[in-house]
Amino acid sequence: MNADKQLDAKGLACPMPIVRTKQAIDELAPGQILEVQATDKGARNDLSAWANSTGHKLLESREENGILTFWIQKK
């Protein structure tokens, strides 16, 4: 999936993946897509919950070799 911006949140522990995602999405325009990579196991549920709270759309998530990747579209 083509992303307009990438965020490397690998190695960060809660709550930093969420905080960095918020900061990154603030820099995008509505409709643009942010790709987030994280290794915090809690991020899988947290990113989804965060999207639910904020109204941004979690388009897809994937796990490969312990790395979680999320694509989020700004509302």
Next chain:
Amino acid sequence: MGNKVAIIAANGGMFDAYKVFNIATAAAASDAEVGIFFTFEGLNLIHQKALRQLPMPAGTEHFADGFAKANVPPIPELVNMARELGVKIIACQMTMDVMGLKLEDLIEGTEVGGAASFIDFAKDANISLSF
């Protein structure tokens, strides 16, 4: 509709700091309006010097390795993050007087208020927490 989160921080250890600032930053990053009322030992968490050396509960010193391994952010970083995300920091005037603290001892951006200030902030909060 956005969430509004009202938090009371009344304890001054390192674990207390993580509980308060993790929830506060996660809420603020989720577009909630967040305010924290720091009272009694909770004032340690926003005291410029004390927040850099908050004690771990007795008998839990062995968790220090776990904190390092888990790459948990240091408290000063979380405090700055909370401020950058617009978390409202209210210090309890009465306990500041009891503990001999001045506004300049506390982190920048701290507002001083009494119980009524917190109640006014919390009256329409849909999430209220006490640590």
